[in-house]
Structures are given as C-alpha cells and as structure tokens.
Amino acid sequence: MIITRIIFCAVPVLRLDQLPHRQASTISAIDWERLDVREARRLQELGFVEGVAIEALHRGPFKDPIACRVGTMTIALRRALAAAISVEPIAA
Amino acid sequence: MNPQPLIAVVGNPNAGKSALFNALTGARQKVGNYPGVTVERKTGRMSFDDGRPAELVDLPGTYSLNPASPDEAVTRQVLMGQREGERKPGALLIVVDATNLNNHLRFALQLIGLGLPTVIALNMIDMAERDGIVIDQARLSAELGVPVVATVAVRKRGLDDLRAALDRAVAGGGRPLAAVLPNPEDFGEVQRRATAIAHAVAQQPASAKLTNGFDRIALHPVAGPILLAVLMFVMFQAVFSWSKVPVDALASLQAKMAALAVADLPPSFLRSLLVEGVINGVGSVVAFLPQILVLFLFILVLEASGYMVRAAFLMDRMMAGVGLSGRAFIPLLSSFACAIPGIMATRSIDDERDRLTTILIAPLMTCSARLPVYAVIIGAFIPVRDLLPGVGLQGLVLFCLYVFGVAGAMLAAAVIKRTVAKGASGGFLIEMPRYQMPIWRDVAIGLWQRSLIFLKRAGTIILAVTAVLWLLTSYPQVPAGSSLKQSEYSIAGRIASVIEPVVRPIGFNHSITLALIPAMAAREVAVSALQTTYSIDAGDDENKGEQQLVGRLRTAWSLPTALAFLAWFVFAPQCLSTIAVIRRETNGWRWPLFTLGYLFALAWGAAGITFWTATALGL
Numbered sequence: 126m127i128i129t130r131i132i133f134c135a136v137p138v139l140r141l142d143q144l145p146h147r148q149a150s151t152i153s154a155i156d157w158e159r160l161d162v163r164e165a166r167r168l169q170e171l172g173f174v175e176g177v178a179i180e181a182l183h184r185g186p187f188k189d190p191i192a193c194r195v196g197t198m199t200i201a202l203r204r205a206l207a208a209a210i211s212v213e214p215i216a217a
Numbered sequence: 218m219n220p221q222p223l224i225a226v227v228g229n230p231n232a233g234k235s236a237l238f239n240a241l242t243g244a245r246q247k248v249g250n251y252p253g254v255t256v257e258r259k260t261g262r263m264s265f266d267d268g269r270p271a272e273l274v275d276l277p278g279t280y281s282l283n284p285a286s287p288d289e290a291v292t293r294q295v296l297m298g299q300r301e302g303e304r305k306p307g308a309l310l311i312v313v314d315a316t317n318l319n320n321h322l323r324f325a326l327q328l329i330g331l332g333l334p335t336v337i338a339l340n341m342i343d344m345a346e347r348d349g350i351v352i353d354q355a356r357l358s359a360e361l362g363v364p365v366v367a368t369v370a371v372r373k374r375g376l377d378d379l380r381a382a383l384d385r386a387v388a389g390g391g392r393p394l395a396a397v398l399p400n401p402e403d404f405g406e407v408q409r410r411a412t413a414i415a416h417a418v419a420q421q422p423a424s425a426k427l428t429n430g431f432d433r434i435a436l437h438p439v440a441g442p443i444l445l446a447v448l449m450f451v452m453f454q455a456v457f458s459w460s461k462v463p464v465d466a467l468a469s470l471q472a473k474m475a476a477l478a479v480a481d482l483p484p485s486f487l488r489s490l491l492v493e494g495v496i497n498g499v500g501s502v503v504a505f506l507p508q509i510l511v512l513f514l515f516i517l518v519l520e521a522s523g524y525m526v527r528a529a530f531l532m533d534r535m536m537a538g539v540g541l542s543g544r545a546f547i548p549l550l551s552s553f554a555c556a557i558p559g560i561m562a563t564r565s566i567d568d569e570r571d572r573l574t575t576i577l578i579a580p581l582m583t584c585s586a587r588l589p590v591y592a593v594i595i596g597a598f599i600p601v602r603d604l605l606p607g608v609g610l611q612g613l614v615l616f617c618l619y620v621f622g623v624a625g626a627m628l629a630a631a632v633i634k635r636t637v638a639k640g641a642s643g644g645f646l647i648e649m650p651r652y653q654m655p656i657w658r659d660v661a662i663g664l665w666q667r668s669l670i671f672l673k674r675a676g677t678i679i680l681a682v683t684a685v686l687w688l689l690t691s692y693p694q695v696p697a698g699s700s701l702k703q704s705e706y707s708i709a710g711r712i713a714s715v716i717e718p719v720v721r722p723i724g725f726n727h728s729i730t731l732a733l734i735p736a737m738a739a740r741e742v743a744v745s746a747l748q749t750t751y752s753i754d755a756g757d758d759e760n761k762g763e764q765q766l767v768g769r770l771r772t773a774w775s776l777p778t779a780l781a782f783l784a785w786f787v788f789a790p791q792c793l794s795t796i797a798v799i800r801r802e803t804n805g806w807r808w809p810l811f812t813l814g815y816l817f818a819l820a821w822g823a824a825g826i827t828f829w830t831a832t833a834l835g836l
C-alpha cells in the first residue's frame with residue numbers, strides 16, 4: 126500500500142526530516158518495519174498515524190532533533206526517526 | 218443464559234482505562250490470561266444504583282483494531298464476539314483522554330463503528346481544565362451519536378453519571394446511529410473525522426499561541442542555546458550567592474552547638490562522638506542544604522514551566538554524541554551542585570541503559586564539595602598571575618578542572634554505552650508541553666519532598682560514615698609520652714600505611730593518603746583532615762587555619778604532587794553518600810561497586826599522568 130501511494134500520488138511525498146518549516150502536511154505513511162517495537166508504540170501513543178496533520182516547527186542546533194506539531198501536540202524527535210515518516214504537503 | 222450484562226472497557230493506553238475500571242469495580246476483580254496468548258484478562262463486577270450487577274472486562278489498551286499485536290487481536294476478537302470463552306459484550310465503555318482528544322477519538326470512532334451500545338468516558342477532564350482546554354460535551358455527544366460522561370477516574374468523579382449511562386446502554390439505549398458511522402476500516406477517513414470533531418468541540422487555550430511565539434526564541438538554533446546558557450549561569454550564581462547567608466548561619470550554629478556540648482559535657486568517648494561524629498557529620502551535610510534547595514527551586518520551576526523539555530531538546534544532539542539523549546542533561550547539570558540530587562533526577566529518563574549510564578557518570582561533574590579542596594591547593598601552588606587582562610592563571614586552572622570533569626564524564630559515557638550498558642540508544646521522542654505558570658503550591662510541595670529525601674538519604678549515610686571515620690582516626694589512642702601523632706597511630710593511620718604503596722607512584726605521601734580516608738565522607742573534609750595531619754589548630758578562625766595550611770603545604774608538597782592531588786579529586790569517588798544513593802537507585806551493590814572501581818582507577822591514572830608529566834617537565 127505504501128508503494129502504490131508513492132507511485133500514484135499526485136502530490137510530492139517527502140520524508141519528515143526533509144519537510145520545510147511551517148509547511149502544513151499530513152502523514153502519508155510510516156515505515157513501521159524500520160522501527161523497533163518500543164519506538165513504534167511510542168510514536169503511536171504520541172499520535173503519529175497515517176492521515177494526521179503534521180507540520181515541522183523547529184530544528185535543534187546542528188539540525189537535530191526536529192520539533193513538529195502532530196494534531197494538537199508538539200513532539201520532538203530525532204532526524205533518524207523522522208526519516209521513517211513520509212509526509213504529503215497540503216497544496217496551499 | 219447468563220443474566221449479567223457484559224460491558225467491555227476499551228481505549229488507548231494512558232487514557233486512564235485501568236484506573237476507571239478499578240474505580241467502578243473496586244476489589245471485586247478476577248485476573249487471568251486469555252487461553253493461548255499472553256494477554257491479560259481482567260474482569261470485575263460493578264452494581265447499578267438499584268443493586269443489579271454487571272460484569273466488566275478490561276481489555277488491553279490499544280491504538281486501533283488492526284490486529285498488529287496480540288493485544289489488538291484479542292481486543293478485536295472479543296468485541297466482535299469471536300473470542301472463544303468470552304461472551305460478546307452487551308455494551309462498550311470507551312475511555313478517552315480529554316487532553317488528547319484528537320488522538321484518542323480516532324480509536325473511539327473505530328470502536329463506535331462496531332455498532333454496539335456505547336458510552337464514552339471523557340476521562341482526566343480535570344487535567345484538560347487545568348490546561349485551559351474547554352470541551353463542549355453536548356456537541357461531542359451529538360457528533361459521535363453516543364452519550365458522553367466527564368470523569369476523573371483517580372478522584373472517582375463522574376462515576377454515578379457513568380453508571381447511570383451504562384445502565385441505559387445495556388438496556389439497549391445508546392446504540393449509535395448507522396448514519397454517523399465512518400467505515401472503521403478506512404483509516405484516513407477515520408482520522409479526518411476525529412480531527413474535525415476534536416476541532417469542533419475542543420477549544421485550545423490561548424497559551425498555545427504564546428508557546429509558539431516563545432519557542433521561536435527558546436528553540437532557535439542560535440538564540441536558544443544562548444538563552445539556555447544565560448539561564449544556567451543565573452542558576453549557578455544563585456546556587457552559590459543566595460545560599461551564602463544561610464550556609465554561614467548553619468556553620469556558626471554548628472560551631473555553637475559543638476562548643477555548647479564541649480562546655481557542658483565532661484570529656485568522654487560519648488562527647489567526642491557527639492561533637493566530632495554527630496554534630497560535625499550532620500553539620501557537613503546540612504551545610505549543603507541551602508544550595509540544594511536553591512538548585513531544586515530552579516529545577517522545579519523550570520520543569521513546571523515547561524522549559525526543561527526545551528533544554529533537553531537543545532542539548533540532545535550533543536548528548537547523542539556519547540550515546541545519551543537530551544534527557545540526561547538536567548541530571549548532569551544538577552550534579553554540578555551535588556551528585557545526589559542529580560542521581561535522583563535520573564528517574565525522568567525512561568530508557569534503562571541511558572539512565573544507568575547517566576547515574577554512573579554523574580559523580581564526575583564537579584560538585585560544590587570539591588571547591589574548598591580546589592581553593593586551598595590552587596591558592597597554595599598556583600601563582601596569582603594574569604595571563605591576559607582579566608584572565609588569571611588561578612581561575613584558568615579551576616576552569617580546566619571543571620572541563621576535565623566534563624570531558625572525563627563524556628569519555629566514560631561513550632565507553633559505558635559501548636560496554637556495560639550496551640544496546641541501541643533509547644532515542645529522543647518526547648512531547649513538548651505548553652508553557653505555563655508554575656503552580657507555586659506544587660513547587661513548594663516538591664521542594665519539601667525533595668529536600669526531605671536528600672536529608673534522609675545523605676543524612677543517614679553521612680552520619681554513619683562520619684561516625685565510623687571518627688572512630689578510625691581516634692582509636693587506638695596514642696600512649697602518653699609517645700612521639701607518634703594520633704593521626705599516624707590510629708586505625709586510619711595504619712590503613713593509610715597499607716594504601717600508601719599504591720599511591721606512592723602517583724606522588725602521594727603518607728599524610729595525603731591519611732587525609733583521603735576521612736574525605737570519603739565528603740570531599741571538603743580533606744581540607745580539615747590535612748589541617749589535622751599537619752597539626753594545625755584552626756581554633757576559632759577557620760580562615761587563619763587555612764592560611765597556615767597553605768604555608769605548610771607549600772613546604773611539604775612538590776608542585777607535581779599538588780597537581781596530582783587536584784587531578785585525583787577531579788575523578789575520585791570521594792563521597793560515600795553518592796555511592797549509597799547509587800545503590801538505592803540501582804537496587805543492588807553491583808553498580809555502586811563498579812562506580813567505586815572505575816572512578817578510583819580513573820583518578821589514579823589521571824593523578825599519575827599529571828605527576829609523571831609534571832616531574833618530567835621539571836616543575
């Protein structure tokens with residue numbers, strides 16, 4: 126399902142670590158296979174699920190970690206983890 | 218067949234589901250396992266107002282009905298009536314966290330989609346109120362098509378209303394209308410509905426805007442670290458300057474009590490124990506209390522205001538360099554005042570390996586007890602000279618000692634994370650709460666609790682250690698007429714003679730070795746121990762005693778020895794209270810013994826390298 130999305134989606138798909146600040150987007154896919162069970166649980170707990178609205182807000186010194194708004198919460202996560210999350214910018 | 222209605226309690230983890238289940242059923246619970254899987258089956262009984270019973274089953278906390286894990290598979294099977302040995306529930310009680318509606322409504326909508334009579338418990342409503350979130354309950358109920366009851370499970374708020382709503386549900390009411398149901402299998406659609414409903418019924422507080430504005434500065438890649446550095450600077454200034462008056466007052470109180478005891482009691486074993494063991498021992502701990510209170514005050518306020526997570530965010534990249542995460546920053550920072558509160562603060566690190574590593578390296582942060590030792594040695598051996606205008610040699614040496622401590626800690630962390638605490642890093646994934654005004658009552662309670670813990674932990678152990686060390690240095694007593702000094706003749710003196718061959722290669726003589734033994738109680742005791750071994754009677758004026766000590770040390774020690782002594786104190790675990798706290802926090806003797814071992818080895822190596830290099834350079 127992830128593959129079909131990447132191939133057939135009209136809008137460009139980015140990884141969360143590549144998302145420019147303040148670009149309103151939605152989570153299009155999360156590569157759960159890449160994550161260990163605990164990380165995956167924690168991500169779900171914090172509201173990272175396909176279809177949720179997401180927006181990158183801040184980056185730490187040296188571009189890591191990334192703070193982003195997921196739903197109504199602000200979550201900080203490392204770039205390596207963000208790379209497992211694909212996002213679709215919402216065309217303005 | 219079974220007349221009791223079965224109600225399934227479902228919801229996301231952390232929604233307070235189990236607390237609500239406990240509040241409804243009390244002690245009337247049965248815990249077992251679903252056959253064939255390691256999924257807990259917890260059932261309990263509740264009664265409606267008129268006494269009719271109902272059975273409740275607490276299903277595992279899950280995020281969705283996708284059968285990805287055994288928990289979710291069981292939840293799904295039970296709700297569909299497909300699980301062997303479990304009746305199909307007659308009604309659903311969905312527990313959602315009022316502070317996190319957007320996230321929890323997604324699963325709630327999927328569950329409502331099953332078409333069973335349903336009641337929603339809008340739990341933790343008090344937390345939402347505290348955060349300033351206003352929820353339109355009537356609207357939420359209308360949007361979802363099922364009754365909504367606000368509850369606070371931990372305070373048993375809203376339980377009567379909840380029982381009444383459940384009563385109506387099992388009687389067949391509250392069945393959701395087919396028209397409002399999303400297709401539970403279409404995840405994107407469910408999420409969009411959840412977001413739309415959450416937006417419509419919950420009003421986010423104005424502080425959200427403020428938070429965004431402030432974070433633009435606090436988390437800015439350049440301005441953020443500068444702000445953090447300024448805050449830390451102010452904190453340390455406060456730790457030392459605000460506490461000066463009470464510290465001095467406590468010291469004079471301690472001296473008065475000792476004088477009183479000496480004046481009123483005849484000389485005896487008990488008097489010596491009381492004055493030198495108890496009063497001085499407890500005094501040396503209590504003397505740190507004002508500093509620790511100020512430190513705790515800052516930490517509690519920074520925590521309560523929401524800034525602490527930002528500090529962790531800013532420091533994460535650096536900490537990641539040695540395999541730790543930003544969460545280790547605060548405990549390590551606290552350790553600059555004292556390792557004990559620092560080690561206690563590691564409880565906020567959820568990854569076990571990260572936490573252990575942080576505990577093991579915390580004693581390497583230059584705590585305030587090292588300062589008196591550094592001050593005396595630097596004063597005696599480092600000339601007062603300006604290298605650059607405003608940059609004195611003495612200050613530079615002191616700064617270097619701090620840097621060596623931090624560098625040693627980073628090195629140790631990197632090694633520990635690759636060896637004894639091996640494993641993937643816990644990473645850094647954390648919610649950044651909104652900024653808020655600290656609730657001063659909570660801060661006061663926190664301050665009170667933490668200082669009590671500090672006094673209890675440090676107080677009991679330091680009391681015991683001081684008393685034992687006093688015994689070791691006072692007995693056996695030198696026979697009258699002997700030319701031997703008491704300190705040499707005592708058990709401690711004899712122990713020092715045993716240890717001396719080990720530390721002789723790194724430039725330590727017998728007097729230094731002897732001073733190291735009582736300094737196991739607390740590092741600053743080394744100063745008074747040196748005064749004792751060099752037979753200096755400090756008398757009333759402690760400063761005069763210290764000045765005399767500086768003079769004696771200059772003639773008794775070579776410069777390489779003095780530098781080696783400084784290097785030793787950067788690393789050596791000369792604080793048994795810290796070791797005792799490590800034992801408590803790691804539940805056993807393994808890690809405190811490891812800490813003692815590796816820190817003494819490190820101290821020996823560092824002092825040795827310093828001594829040999831300085832000697833080779835002809836200093």
